[in-house]
Amino acid sequence: MGGDALKKTKTVRLTLSELDRVQSTLSKVLTEHHLTHTFPINFPSKTTFGDVDVLISLSESPNTHLTKSVFFAWMKENLTFDDHFVNNTIFSFAFEGQYQVDFILVDDLAMAKFYFSYGDVGSVLGHFLHHQGLTYGQKGLTANLDDGKMKIHLTHSPSEICAYLGLSMEKWLRGFTTDREIHEWITDCRLYHPSQFDHLKTLDDPRRSLRPFYQSFFEYIQTQPRTDEEWITRKVSEEAVRYFGKEEELAKLLVEKRKVEELRGKYHGGLFRERGVPHFLIRDTMKIFEETMDVHKATADEIIVAIEKMIEENRDKWATMEKPKRK
Numbered sequence: 001m002g003g004d005a006l007k008k009t010k011t012v013r014l015t016l017s018e019l020d021r022v023q024s025t026l027s028k029v030l031t032e033h034h035l036t037h038t039f040p041i042n043f044p045s046k047t048t049f050g051d052v053d054v055l056i057s058l059s060e061s062p063n064t065h066l067t068k069s070v071f072f073a074w075m076k077e078n079l080t081f082d083d084h085f086v087n088n089t090i091f092s093f094a095f096e097g098q099y100q101v102d103f104i105l106v107d108d109l110a111m112a113k114f115y116f117s118y119g120d121v122g123s124v125l126g127h128f129l130h131h132q133g134l135t136y137g138q139k140g141l142t143a144n145l146d147d148g149k150m151k152i153h154l155t156h157s158p159s160e161i162c163a164y165l166g167l168s169m170e171k172w173l174r175g176f177t178t179d180r181e182i183h184e185w186i187t188d189c190r191l192y193h194p195s196q197f198d199h200l201k202t203l204d205d206p207r208r209s210l211r212p213f214y215q216s217f218f219e220y221i222q223t224q225p226r227t228d229e230e231w232i233t234r235k236v237s238e239e240a241v242r243y244f245g246k247e248e249e250l251a252k253l254l255v256e257k258r259k260v261e262e263l264r265g266k267y268h269g270g271l272f273r274e275r276g277v278p279h280f281l282i283r284d285t286m287k288i289f290e291e292t293m294d295v296h297k298a299t300a301d302e303i304i305v306a307i308e309k310m311i312e313e314n315r316d317k318w319a320t321m322e323k324p325k326r327k
Helices: 016-032 068-078 109-116 121-130 158-165 169-174 179-187 194-201 206-210 212-222 237-243 247-266 279-292 300-319
Strands: 036-038 052-057 084-087 090-095 099-105 134-137 140-145 150-155
Touching: 016 036, 016 052, 016 099, 036 109, 052 109, 068 084, 068 090, 068 099, 109 121, 109 158, 121 134, 121 179, 121 194, 121 212, 140 158, 140 237, 150 158, 150 237, 150 247, 158 169, 169 179, 179 212, 194 212, 237 247, 247 300, 279 300
Parallel strands: 052 099
Antiparallel strands: 036 052, 084 090, 090 099, 134 140, 140 150
16 A cells, blocks of 8 residues: 555556546456455545555455465466565555556455545544554454453444444445545544644654645644643543443453463463573473473462472483574
8 A cells, every 4th residue: 555565667646537447447357256345435635546455355255265375376367467565465566567556455344445445544543542542443443451461352343433433424424525524524533632643743753744644634633623621541442342342251351361360470481490491491391391280270389399390300301401503
């Protein structure tokens, strides 16, 4: 995404008519091969485009046997291109020798379209939701708890996300005709406050200089009335867990966390290191030890007795072993 992934091909920007034609051509090929796909919605004011983004869901396609590697192999077999670049789930290639096309593999087509449409709108929402304990992306909304150590996926439904954030799904479905309408839609979010973007006042902030939407959005919120009311960023992750009915999932995570903490308190690498096991042997030694004892059920005293017995049995052998040399 962004139009600069290809290094060998000097790509050109597409006009609106060229974009429509390329999208139609690609859609026909993908449909013929039973690949479920869609295109993000562009800004209403945008007239030229650096690339063509195509969202493809393998899991929602009739070709259910397709994996990422199989899909990429299919790409090379069925599409003609001289230049391509793969970045995880994005396959970028030169189309007709001059246009960059990005095939983006996603899990949920509806959610991905909602997130990627209108350029950086999804990124802006994710920016201020992140500071309140939520992750928002193409896979939906996730609650981050315990300083991010526990994560609970809340929903991948755009309408549910809008209802929770106080955004109008009806307006989004109807479509925006001006950038200002998009700006107003974002600021309707109940978790939005202009102070969350105060750091963008520095002119050298990369998001302002490299991403035009950040620039236009920042300029818009600067023109809006602003109260002197202090805004305190609060973590809403637990509130969100309750809202989406994920309390049972949270309870299970808390049980697992407690088990991990209990285990860490009675069984850890320090028990071996303190008793003279060479540092380079500790990981393998622990692995072997865990095959002979259920450390979750054993008491701390039972674990120590078993460790000391294992060390005594292997002390002479370990003493003759040398630390492997780095290759």
